[in-house]
Amino acid sequence: MTTLDPPFAAPSLLDHVRPQALSLPESGIVEVMNYGRQREGMIPLWAGEGDLPTPAFIAEAATRSLAAGETFYTWQRGIPELRAAIARYMAGLYGVSEDPERYFVTGSGMQAIQIALALTLSAEEEIIIPSPAWPNAAAAAEVIGARPVYVPLAFDEARGFWIDLDRLESAVSPRTRVIFINTPANPTGFVASREALAGVLDIARRHGLWIVADEIYGRFYYEAGEGGRAPSFHDIMEQEDRILFVQTFSKNWAMTGWRLGWIESHPLLGDVLENLIQYSTSGVAAFMQRAGIVALERGESFVAHQIERARRGRDIVADGLATSNRVRFARPPGAFYMFFGVEGERDMRALALKLVDEARIGLAPGTAFGPGGESYIRMCFARGEAQMSEATNRLVDWLKR
């Protein structure tokens, strides 16, 4: 291989990249992570993950499968045992009928979203996304050449964030195909009430739209009722409603690094989903899936522990921030992020980089979360008491400087 002068090579290569790929935003979270990842003594609260590794009893299921030689191609939809385990878990949690044919294993919740969009959305069409929002769903739509249409969540300090159904409906255009609903929500902690979900479903039905439902934080819900989980489209939907659920093992079972999730859909879409899986990653390692089974079947006390920890983390951060008169926030009812504004700070990307340098805490700038997020910064509180207290102290001390 020989080399031409880079000044000549450079423009030519990038000029030929598909415009939709070239214009994709760098993840504003990853930017800060890459900036601070290797600093001494950092408390990293930028990503949506805790500090606990995957429990050994889950990891060991993968190890046993590997040792047994489960290293060959497997079912594109997921191994039958995992699909059955997901069906039992979902029936227990949501009271839905136990049907393994509704579940399709994917290589992460992110891939579940990608595939859900590939099933529903073409170039030039639109997806409605309440915002601020985790940016990756919008970006996945942009890869397709589709257009995210953001609908700002309403906010007041008493109620926190909430969804304005009139505003949502007024965003529907002839090109709209999908409404993306994340509840409990990243980064805002917003949790849709059953009534709000019914309102969204009504809009989707009247306009003939799909709903892609991201309820991955459904267990991280700090209000009473609903059997220990947040309200869900499962509570109100009919079987033939056009709802695709995207899910992940990442949050409940501390498996962020695994890249393991699932799609839930009407079984009629099974052949289409199998094809979309086949033509994107061709399935998920069987030994990973064995770990998923054990997580679902034996992970409940770990999940309960994680939720309790997050609740304490939330309260530590909220109590700490309340001692500063520079912070604007509401105690989030769900998910595991504090999303707050800081008086006197307008450039949140710059603030995140400063907090890495000066307070040794890693937060994610609200600019990473689309329209409405610009004046906020996100702090993940899915960590143990000691770290959350230390991080809160560092933050509050820095704010008081």
Added chain:
Amino acid sequence: MTTLDPPFAAPSLLDHVRPQALSLPESGIVEVMNYGRQREGMIPLWAGEGDLPTPAFIAEAATRSLAAGETFYTWQRGIPELRAAIARYMAGLYGVSEDPERYFVTGSGMQAIQIALALTLSAEEEIIIPSPAWPNAAAAAEVIGARPVYVPLAFDEARGFWIDLDRLESAVSPRTRVIFINTPANPTGFVASREALAGVLDIARRHGLWIVADEIYGRFYYEAGEGGRAPSFHDIMEQEDRILFVQTFSKNWAMTGWRLGWIESHPLLGDVLENLIQYSTSGVAAFMQRAGIVALERGESFVAHQIERARRGRDIVADGLATSNRVRFARPPGAFYMFFGVEGERDMRALALKLVDEARIGLAPGTAFGPGGESYIRMCFARGEAQMSEATNRLVDWLKR
């Protein structure tokens, strides 16, 4: 959740699936696999994988990483140690300069293709694919809404399959963006000569096209020369040529079930590739990548063993088929498939299903491999002598009935 009558629900749901997703072909390979997968005594030669599980020394690297708690989010481009190991491996094999910034870890070779196409190809544009071909590249283009344009490989029994450059160039249209070249090729065993590759590159340069180079079978090359591997675009390209290489750990290291691969590109495309990875699966488990490092660094004798086994498999099958006067084939110079026609059999999908039932061997119908494949059937020969002999005997006996 309540249920409406399926006869009413069914059309409504499928009617709202994106047409490009709905029209995707079922993999003709998966169809036969699903048909025969659980039969007693089958010799499964339908998929592109051997019978050896991943070597223990590779799997154990994943196990050690898991036990050490490497279960968190990691670098979207791949962990630096794996990118460095790939760079060393590629420098050794192809004599290219050792540059980790050229390599991007993906969740399978399939995902590498998906991402390469997302970088280069939009809806309504065209990708040229010599055919018969492994179907998944074309299908991945169809998911995007792009159009595969097939160019038939030429064939004669003396020479086997070969690429007709005039025919290739005449397929270029104003909408063409990509030429997809798989060499050594699945399913045909075709291997492009250095001169043929230079011809393809010349066409790509003159028309301003990308090449997506799938050289995953590069080690499975049974002719002398080129340092134990097939001719490669690496041998002739300039650094600024618009070539994206897609690669996988599947074949060389018996890791088909892992879903681990990489993209090789000019480092200038690094940010774009990182984004495309972020917004499709958000990276690959670090513990998987540890296994990849060990495969690259300590896997050479295993690779040599696999290649030698495949060569013997090829000769067993070819010698066996030569005893039947009903078979049309050439001894393939590369990859690990015998792609042959059978006199008197016109429906190759039906033949594949019959061979499951009546000969207990699993082959893949040529109909799965696009235009030009209809009168062929594919037999993978990446297995040990005993199984390949038994499978060949079953086939030849069945042919003589």
